[in-house]
Amino acid sequence: xxxxxxxxxxxxxxxxxxxxxxxxxxxxxxxxxxxxxxxxxxxxxxxxxxxxxxxxxxxxxxxxxxxxxxxxxxxxxxxxxxxxxxxxxxxxxxxxxxxxxxxxxxxxxxxxxxxx
Amino acid sequence: xxxxxxxxxxxxxxxxxxxxxxxxxxxxxxxxxxxxxxxxxxxxxxxxxxxxxxxxxxxxxxxxxxxxxxxxxxxxxxxxxxxxxxxxxxxxxxxxxxxxxxxxxxxxxx
Numbered sequence: 001x002x003x004x005x006x007x008x009x010x011x012x013x014x015x016x017x018x019x020x021x022x023x024x025x026x027x028x029x030x031x032x033x034x035x036x037x038x039x040x041x042x043x044x045x046x047x048x049x050x051x052x053x054x055x056x057x058x059x060x061x062x063x064x065x066x067x068x069x070x071x072x073x074x075x076x077x078x079x080x081x082x083x084x085x086x087x088x089x090x091x092x093x094x095x096x097x098x099x100x101x102x103x104x105x106x107x108x109x110x111x112x113x114x115x116x
Numbered sequence: 117x118x119x120x121x122x123x124x125x126x127x128x129x130x131x132x133x134x135x136x137x138x139x140x141x142x143x144x145x146x147x148x149x150x151x152x153x154x155x156x157x158x159x160x161x162x163x164x165x166x167x168x169x170x171x172x173x174x175x176x177x178x179x180x181x182x183x184x185x186x187x188x189x190x191x192x193x194x195x196x197x198x199x200x201x202x203x204x205x206x207x208x209x210x211x212x213x214x215x216x217x218x219x220x221x222x223x224x225x226x
């Protein structure tokens with residue numbers, strides 16, 4: 001079974017600053033996907049970024065980037081130039097590529113608060 | 117394009133009451149899921165349906181039943197609600213790893 005660990009329950013960052021969220025996972029699989037989801041107060045689950053384990057290049061989406069360290073089983077998310085709208089709960093998630101049914105294993109989440 | 121639609125958005129039940137959470141998707145996805153979200157625990161899989169006509173237990177299935185009525189609809193039933201089932205419930209659908217979530221149902225059991 002896979003486990004996903006987010007060790008930071010809450011992080012605070014000022015507008016325009018950078019914050020990094022940590023995520024580690026445990027798996028014996030070699031092919032898998034990793035995700036970061038954002039959940040604002042509206043409760044909607046929004047995909048922030050997706051990384052395929054066989055790709056060495058770190059994924060980037062605008063101000064969001066990841067540092068994927070496959071050997072260390074680490075998948076951190078960096079939010080650059082933080083904006084008030086980035087205030088949300090952030091979840092790291094894992095999916096086996098061999099799992100055609102697409103079940104996601106989530107971490108406990110990190111609450112990010114962006115202050116003016 | 118509505119995506120994944122869940123009803124109701126909020127519900128309060130008394131202990132022992134039953135109810136069904138409805139979920140429908142219009143993206144022609146084969147796979148559908150029910151997750152529950154509790155503080156400090158992230159989202160946990162209750163049941164999933166790989167395709168029409170099949171359902172399987174996830175991580176926390178006790179106290180729940182599901183029905184995959186057709187390709188579009190996947191319902192979650194609580195036969196006898198318990199306070200431990202107070203949670204936010206999410207339905208989702210996926211195809212080739214691309215996930216779409218519903219907006220969630222906040223359920224309180226008193």
